[in-house]
Amino acid sequence: MIKITDLSHSFVLGKKNHQTSIPILQNISFEVERGKIVTIVGKSGSGKSTLLNLISGFIHPTAGQIWIDGEETTAFNEIQFADFRLEHMGFIFQTFQLISSMTAFENVELPLTLKGIKETERRERVLQLLDKVGLADFRDYYPGELSGGQQQRVSIARAMVLHPPLILADEPTGSLDSETEADLLQLIKKLNRQEGITFLIITHDESVAKIGHQTITIHDGHLLQRSYI
Numbered sequence: 655m656i657k658i659t660d661l662s663h664s665f666v667l668g669k670k671n672h673q674t675s676i677p678i679l680q681n682i683s684f685e686v687e688r689g690k691i692v693t694i695v696g697k698s699g700s701g702k703s704t705l706l707n708l709i710s711g712f713i714h715p716t717a718g719q720i721w722i723d724g725e726e727t728t729a730f731n732e733i734q735f736a737d738f739r740l741e742h743m744g745f746i747f748q749t750f751q752l753i754s755s756m757t758a759f760e761n762v763e764l765p766l767t768l769k770g771i772k773e774t775e776r777r778e779r780v781l782q783l784l785d786k787v788g789l790a791d792f793r794d795y796y797p798g799e800l801s802g803g804q805q806q807r808v809s810i811a812r813a814m815v816l817h818p819p820l821i822l823a824d825e826p827t828g829s830l831d832s833e834t835e836a837d838l839l840q841l842i843k844k845l846n847r848q849e850g851i852t853f854l855i856i857t858h859d860e861s862v863a864k865i866g867h868q869t870i871t872i873h874d875g876h877l878l879q880r881s882y883i
């Protein structure tokens with residue numbers, strides 16, 4: 655599903671003629687099998703979000719290659735990556751990133767509308783997904799009327815609505831209490847099992863890390879350990 659070889663990334667800081675290159679990730683290589691949950695752990699500032707941003711194509715690596723679904727995404731230009739992202743990736747964020755003026759239904763529907771899918775098909779797909787994430791009765795609620803856990807369920811449904819094979823999540827339970835977190839992790843495991851979606855999840859939380867079939871640790875920009883649990 656994902657193959658990463660000798661990936662390195664440095665950020666360039668400072669103004670022209672006074673630039674310094676700060677190495678963040680160095681020679682990272684690993685593979686993620688289709689249908690697995692992989693968790694990425696590491697101290698704050700170790701480069702976890704940078705790795706996710708490289709895989710998502712929001713930043714381009716200083717060196718190395720990334721293949722997703724057999725395509726070398728590091729060779730894409732921005733437009734190619736935007737198209738690829740739409741077809742292959744869904745995103746979940748710590749702060750949910752829902753549109754507050756839209757209901758749960760409308761938030762999940764939005765990617766389908768942007769893609770030009772017809773209304774009857776949109777409706778069917780959104781209702782099916784809201785049901786799958788346990789929010790069938792909350793379709794007309796606005797994000798501000800939902801709990802954090804419910805908002806994250808809406809954002810999971812939105813991430814899944816275009817059937818991406820891969821979902822990337824940055825601290826998906828970071829804003830939730832431990833009970834809500836446990837429910838959400840059960841949901842992610844269920845979706846992984848039932849739908850075969852591959853999940854790549856950044857976390858600093860041990861109980862989240864544990865749901866991974868594989869855990870990758872980043873330490874000072876290096877891949878420290880790979881373990882199958």
Ligand SMILES: Nc1ncnc2c1ncn2[C@@H]1O[C@H](COP(=O)(O)OP(=O)(O)OP(=O)(O)O)[C@@H](O)[C@H]1O
Binds near residue numbers: 666678696703704705
């Ligand atoms: N756009 C940027 N320009 C310069 N430096 C950056 C940029 N983005 C991140 N960094 C630096 O790269 C390092 C790694 O950041 P990153 O956000 O990837 O870490 P992280 O492991 O996700 O941390 P956290 O757990 O706190 O979110 C940090 O030292 C950060 O300051």
